[in-house]
Amino acid sequence: MTERGIPMEAEVVARVDESPTIFSLSLKLVDGDQHDSYRFMPGQFNMLYLYGVGEIPISIVGDPDQPDLLQHTFRTVGRVTRGFARLQPGDRIGLRGPFGRGWPLEAARNRDVLIVTGGLGCAPVVPVINHVLNQRQQHGRVAILQGVKHSDDFIWRGRYEQWDAEPDTQVLLAADVAGPEWRGYRGRVTGLFEKLELDFVNGITMMCGPGPMMTAAGQQLLERGAGPDRIWFSLERNMQCAVGQCGHCQYGEKFVCRDGPVFPYADIQHLFGVRGI
Amino acid sequence: MERPGFLPRQRLDDLLVLLRDSGYRVIGPQLAEGAVVYRDIGAASDLPAGVTVESGPGSMRVIKQDSPRQFAWANGPQALKPRLFKPAESLWQVQRDAQGRLSFARCDETPQAVAVIGVRACDLAALRIHDQHFLESEYRDPYYARRRERLLLVAVNCTDPATTCFCASTGDGPAASGDYDLLLDELEDGFLVTSGSPEGQKLSAALALTPAPDARCEVARAAVERAAAVQTRRLPPGDLFDRLFAHRDHPRWSEVANRCLACGNCTQVCPTCFCSRERDETPLDGASSVHQREWDSCFTEGHSYIHGLVIRAETRQRYRQWLTHKLGSWHRQFGRSGCVGCGRCILWCPVGIDITEEVHVLMQEPVHD
Secondary structure, three states: OEEOOOOEEEEEEEEEEOOOOEEEEEEEEOOHHHHHHOOOOOOOEEEEEEOOOEEEEEEEEOOOOOOOOEEEEEEOOOHHHHHHOOOOOOOEEEEEEEEOEOOOHHHHOOOOEEEEEEHHHHHHHHHHHHHHHHOHHHOOOEEEEEEEEEHHHOOOHHHHHHHHOOOOEEEEEEEEEOOOOOOOEEOOHHHHHHHOOOOOOOOEEEEEOOHHHHHHHHHHHHHOOOOOOOEEEEOOOOOOOOOOOOOOOEEOOEEHHHHOEEEEHHHHOOOOOOOOO | OOOOEEEEHHHHHHHHHHHHHOOOEEEEEEEEOOEEEEEEOOOHHHOOOOEEEEEEOOEEEEEEOOOOOOOOOOOOOOOOHHHHOOOEEEEEEEEEOOOOOEEEEEOOOOOOOEEEEEEOHHHHHHHHHHHHHHHOOOEEOHHHHHHHOOEEEEEEOOOOOOOOOOHHHHOOOOOOOOOOOEEEEEEOOEEEEEEOOHHHHHHHHHHOOEEOOHHHHHHHHHHHHHHHHOOOOOOOOOOOHHHHHHOOOOHHHHHHHHHOOOOOHHHHHOOOOOOEEEEEEOOOOOOEEEEEEEEOOOOOOHHHEEOOEEOOOOHHHHHHHHHHHHHHHHHHHHOOOOOOOOOHHHHOOOOOOOHHHHHHHHOOOOOOO
């Protein structure tokens, strides 16, 4: 049993503006011991604290094999993220974490891997993609599907191009609404499933994005023969304590912060897609 | 089992003095603001003698009777929950220096040892649940823990349940069980005293009580039995998760939402509700900030807010969340129901929504026996 902790001081070492409303911060824990001992698993999140404003859960982007590069990507949407949007290199924030259970790395070994994301749902899967591609020979075929509402919302073009160049790796992009420059698919990300050359039955899918997208994609995968223990979702809920006590993240009997945020479909199918749960 | 000792009513002050001399701040029930509330007790004369409480859905009236009894009422709006899980408290603070560097420190006060007199069976059952939640899950809450370690409990078996009480059906009362240090049975002229812990044994021994005769024990036992028998409300037993979720689109959810004010009173008086929100409080000098925790309620809009979206936007969904959690999901989280039958949510609901009635309608069963 662990005692609930307090934030550690972290310094913003780099900032990247990904789009007019999306930005990334690279963080470094200031205390040497904390910096050296910090480890995370792909799919876990940190509670980031902005001085005098509050804490928010943000998934960890980056490579678990390089834990000193703690990257987080934000969408400016609320009171706290608007505050974070003003940060510049050298600014200090608080960090508690990592929290939660991440992606099923062991279960993905020697299997085809499908990653499906919508909008900024791509952020929590970046570390798992890095991990899978770092150990390319230990996995089967890899497919990465990313959907956005509008083609202007698409971020990380360079990353996707890099992944696309990997052997046996398909990268497919979809935009519901696309500008003239868009070379990807026009429509929902689920419309890309028929282009996939994957073993759905024995492969494993990891998914993160808006609820309706995940519900539709989950249904399609089941129809294509994937078992409910082979489809994994990362869920989002209001989180304030991150240790399963404040009650906000409850999803039926689950505390998403502690029991998730990553769940196999089999564990949540009795609630999945129900509005207002 | 140890034979209870007998403490004559006029010697109740001896117990209070003993607790105080043992280093405890003594908290107990008093009549204040028109209700039975738990506050600092100076002497046994502060206890609500002759007070009984008449209650119903959304109503409560204190009645004074010519009786020496000090525990002839069921419960007040709050008992143990705010002692351990504070309605508001500071978790940590952060200082910011001129260079913008931050230093964080836990708010660490050592609380005074507290003895609470007049703890009911329902509140002991709720305490066990909060111990599980705050102390025995994956993370331990240090704020709850340090108060819990310094808490002494003097339980009193319930003899006068309110009409809103249904602890007999949840299996949590009216006889107290669990983590009490001393247990009292109130008789007309005094109390049976049973110890439930080494600390309780020490106190009991220090009081040098004479063993209670069989006849008194029999009177006490019969009073508690009667307190169970007179309860008319009940909840169906067991994990209702599947049955409630099978009815998740039942029209009753909308019907109850038309009456429900989403005020959250039920969650504030519920001894097992544990939701809290966190926020910063920043002094005007801008050099520090205090991170606070305070009770929250799943009936608020903010409870399910996530990046610009409220997941449970409708009262119907919030009431469903509360009820399905309390009587369904709770079993899977804690191995038992989240309802201890205290009836506070019925009594303190401004529009008198009755959890037992709602459950029975939702599961299409008759309301009363």
